[in-house]
Amino acid sequence: EDQVTQSPEALRLQEGESSSLNCSYTVSGLRGLFWYRQDPGKGPEFLFTLYSAGEEKEKERLKATLTKKESFLHITAPKPEDSATYLCAVFLISGGYNKLIFGAGTRLAVHP
Amino acid sequence: KAGVTQTPRYLIKTRGQQVTLSCSPISGHRSVSWYQQTPGQGLQFLFEYFSETQRNKGNFPGRFSGRQFSNSRSEMNVSTLELGDSALYLCASSVASTNEKLFFGSGTQLSVL
16 A cells, blocks of 8 residues: 655754654655645645655755655754644556655744 | 635534535646645545546545636535544645646635534
């Protein structure tokens, strides 16, 4: 069964304390992986798309990487405004249909 | 450029009733997909519409249905509401496909009493 698992479920950091969020997947026919950020009361907001193992994308304090079995979202010197839930989603084709499977997310809290 | 607009923002219904949610995608986007988000199950795919045709469907019962109009606006309907249908319903649009980045609305928070 296709599955996406994010860890940890929740993470508390001090401002400036770098860390990484993990998204591991067991799917067949991965076509791409997405990272989204979701603030309370809002819909997810797109961050990155990764298509192949070894690929990396960066945006401000965030860097996403992809291997054959997992993706990491590295947060360097986080600020309180980085507090949000971070979701990863894998895109695959199954049974002739596009399929997008989201992980449960990691709730990140950055304290000053 | 206006974002994805969902109405209403909040909705309270009782068991057995039906509900219709509305989604206006970003201008020029032809793909609209719907998701249910709950604390226990996370984001789960309901269905996707493209050019007024349902192109893809998740594993939800037939009580959940949708449609898309010629202007790409979409509606989602849930009949015979159950307590377990309480959730945040999110609509997302993209230019042509769910394998592109999705632009989400703020959702409709549905509470079933």
